[in-house]
Amino acid sequence: MVANAQKSPPSPALARAENPPADYSAVRRVLASLALLILLGLLWEGIKAFAESTNYSLPIGSGAIDLTVFNDQQLPHLGAIFNAFLQPAQRNGPPLLQELIGASAFTLQMALVGFALGGIIGFLLAVLFAHSRLMQGGCLPYVVASQTVPILAIAPMIVIWMGQAGLREWSIPVIAAYLTFFPVVIYTLRGLTAVPPTAMELMQSYAANRWEILTKLRLPNALPHIFTALKLSATASVVGAIIGELPSGFQQGLGIAILNFARSYTQSPERLWATIVMSGVVGIGFFIVIVLIERLVVRWRRPEES
Amino acid sequence: MTAVISIKSLNKTFRGSDGAQVQALEDINLDIVRGEFISLIGPSGCGKSTLLRMIADLIEPSSGTLTVNGKPAAQARKDRDYGFVFQSPTLYDWRTIIKNVELPLEIMKYSKEEREQRASEMLQLVELSDFHHKYPWQLSGGMQQRVSIARALAFQPNILLMDEPFGALDEMTRERMNNELLRIWTAIPDMTVVFVTHSIAEAVYLSDRVVVLSPRPGRLAEIIDVPLPRPRGPETRDLDEYFHLTSRVRHALRGGTMEMQKVKVID
Numbered sequence: 001m002v003a004n005a006q007k008s009p010p011s012p013a014l015a016r017a018e019n020p021p022a023d024y025s026a027v028r029r030v031l032a033s034l035a036l037l038i039l040l041g042l043l044w045e046g047i048k049a050f051a052e053s054t055n056y057s058l059p060i061g062s063g064a065i066d067l068t069v070f071n072d073q074q075l076p077h078l079g080a081i082f083n084a085f086l087q088p089a090q091r092n093g094p095p096l097l098q099e100l101i102g103a104s105a106f107t108l109q110m111a112l113v114g115f116a117l118g119g120i121i122g123f124l125l126a127v128l129f130a131h132s133r134l135m136q137g138g139c140l141p142y143v144v145a146s147q148t149v150p151i152l153a154i155a156p157m158i159v160i161w162m163g164q165a166g167l168r169e170w171s172i173p174v175i176a177a178y179l180t181f182f183p184v185v186i187y188t189l190r191g192l193t194a195v196p197p198t199a200m201e202l203m204q205s206y207a208a209n210r211w212e213i214l215t216k217l218r219l220p221n222a223l224p225h226i227f228t229a230l231k232l233s234a235t236a237s238v239v240g241a242i243i244g245e246l247p248s249g250f251q252q253g254l255g256i257a258i259l260n261f262a263r264s265y266t267q268s269p270e271r272l273w274a275t276i277v278m279s280g281v282v283g284i285g286f287f288i289v290i291v292l293i294e295r296l297v298v299r300w301r302r303p304e305e306s
Numbered sequence: 307m308t309a310v311i312s313i314k315s316l317n318k319t320f321r322g323s324d325g326a327q328v329q330a331l332e333d334i335n336l337d338i339v340r341g342e343f344i345s346l347i348g349p350s351g352c353g354k355s356t357l358l359r360m361i362a363d364l365i366e367p368s369s370g371t372l373t374v375n376g377k378p379a380a381q382a383r384k385d386r387d388y389g390f391v392f393q394s395p396t397l398y399d400w401r402t403i404i405k406n407v408e409l410p411l412e413i414m415k416y417s418k419e420e421r422e423q424r425a426s427e428m429l430q431l432v433e434l435s436d437f438h439h440k441y442p443w444q445l446s447g448g449m450q451q452r453v454s455i456a457r458a459l460a461f462q463p464n465i466l467l468m469d470e471p472f473g474a475l476d477e478m479t480r481e482r483m484n485n486e487l488l489r490i491w492t493a494i495p496d497m498t499v500v501f502v503t504h505s506i507a508e509a510v511y512l513s514d515r516v517v518v519l520s521p522r523p524g525r526l527a528e529i530i531d532v533p534l535p536r537p538r539g540p541e542t543r544d545l546d547e548y549f550h551l552t553s554r555v556r557h558a559l560r561g562g563t564m565e566m567q568k569v570k571v572i573d
Contacts, residue, residue: 198396201364205390206413207383216409220400300400300441 041078048075076270081277084270089261096271100257100278107241107253108282114176114244115237115286119230121177122184129185130192130218131210140185147182151240154178156247168249175244180233187229191222224301227294234286242279254279309337309373310465310498311361316370318356329523330356334370336517336526340464343491343499345509345516347555353524354502355469361500362390362467374465386414388465389458393473395450397442397457404429404438407457414461428456431490448479452486459494466491466499473504481540484511488538506559510551511538518558528558 051058051070058065069075076084085097093099125143129136155175162171195217203213245255254275261272316334319327330353338344346354359365360372363383374382382388389410397406407425416424429435432452434445442450451471458466471487472480491497503509509516513532520527532551534542542548 196394196396198392198394199398201359202390202392202396203413204364205362205383205388206410207386208413212413216412217398220398223400298400300443302443 044075044078048072048077073266074269076273080270081273084268084274089271096274100254100275103252103254103257103275104278104282106250107238107245107255107279108286110172110244110253111176111237111241111282111286113170113173114240115180115233117173118177118180118182118233118237119184122181122229122233123188123226125181125185126188126192126222127214129189131214136189140189143182143185146178151175151179151243155244158244159247159249171248172241172244172250172253175248176237176240179236179240183229183232183236184226187225187232188222191225192218194225195221224294224298227290227298230290231287231294234290235283238279238283238286254282308340308376310340310342310375311336311338311500312371312373313337313357313361314371316357316360316372317368318353318360318365319368332523332525334524334526336529338498338500340498341496343501343512343514345501345503345513346519347503347506347509347516347559348519348524348527349521349559350504352519352521354519357519357524358467358469358500358502362388364390386410386461387463388467389461389463391451391454391458391466391468391471393470395442395447395454397450397453399442402439402441403434403445403453406442406453407460410457410461416461424460425456428460429453431459431493432456432486446479448475448483451475451483455487455490459490464496464498466497468499468501470502470504472508480505480508484508485539488512488536492537506552506555507543510534510548510555511542516551516555518555520561527561530554530558 048070051067054067056067056071058067072080085100086095088094089096089099125139129140158175158178159168159171162168162174192214199217199221200213203217208216241253242255242258245253246259250256257275258272258279261268261275265272313334313336316331317329318331319329322328334357346357348354356365360367361374361379363374363379372379375385375387377385377387397403398409401409404422404425407428408421411421411424426435426438429438432455434449434452434456437445437449437453442453445453455466455471472483475483487499491499499512501509501512510532511534516530516532518527518530519525530551534545534547534551
């Protein structure tokens, strides 16, 4: 028997509900992550300064450790990375930032379509598995196995198959979806099936049918789990789109930019770093959007839980 | 008096974790009449909750017959003849209080207006009218359980099945909830209540009859009539008859009637 009744007297609970204490936790969280960012920047520049002071060779005993990876050709100054955004990458071209924004728009668009595709497929599979033990037992191992195959091996095949099917423009979203459907299946299935036994008995006592149990119990119960999956999928879809661009033949996105700037790393490492920063911003931005949507949708939780 | 719930030669065996058959309930015979408040009491593991769940058709009996409102239990469940109150309030976290009370009405296809009206009435009955748009976590345990009673009564079943509903509450809250429950039971004519508890005081205070179950396998040890006057209130707990009845239940729980206990003492 589940005994989750609380023994708290009514008054504090109500006081909490009607006069919630001022919530500074969000401000504190932002400050903490900013502080961490500054700390990482100081560490970055500190290591570089230290390596330079030793002339990139740290003597230890009879030998020495080579510190040349920290020189300006291999690890640029943060200022240089920032500056790279403002300089044109090609002669007489637009500033790199403008180019990267264009590339991000393309990649994000591919990621969004892949995210939606993977999300819908993952959701439908989870609903199917939740209602059929046979399907769950038979198919779930293959779903898990699908993620052990390296995406780099599968991506070129998807490009070829989609191209032959006349859907070449869909190859990047499909590759992104390949990464994003998995967390959605796993977390949604967990949310749909991890229903408290008495909550299910309550539905049985009303002689509720499967559809009513799904829509009034399983799905709302799964929502917090689904959002956990969507947060994972959001960042995975950006990674998937970047990887998917490489064999796709499409040149507009962040993936190709990363590939090109990696080739010219020894001449201008700051451009690759700038592109990496941009990819990170896209992924984190997508993640934050999902978090905000979750706040709007999952409104019933205790403040301390969210 | 017609039997609302009629139980004949009911048996229940479970398959234990080691694969062996475990007899949970043995040869239960019991008729519960319309409008009666009846308690099932027994030590942990005596099968009292199992018996309640079989009346509710949430568990199937292994053998025997069980009718509710003159129908097989399964049919009574499909006809929504009873409301069930669990030990935990089992409110849906994502629904506001009024939406929780409306849940059975949604499933039973009541119109929106009727749902809102009935849910409001029920919340008034359990004196939680000011809490319509709160979420469950904003209410105390006792208040949550009152919501769950309101929900069980929202579609006006004439049978209320309660599985240790106040077991998780502190003594003070529990006594208040007992009075609340008696008030609600009195307010709805011909309402039959089957109440599972492990509290002797609670069983005697609330009931017309107390059914005492013996442990493993659960058998009917004794059925004790409680002729305490109604309406009952705090003064009821001071009556000599109340003390006498609680000790009768206690002796029955120990295994045997008072007379048998006396014989043993003389021996």
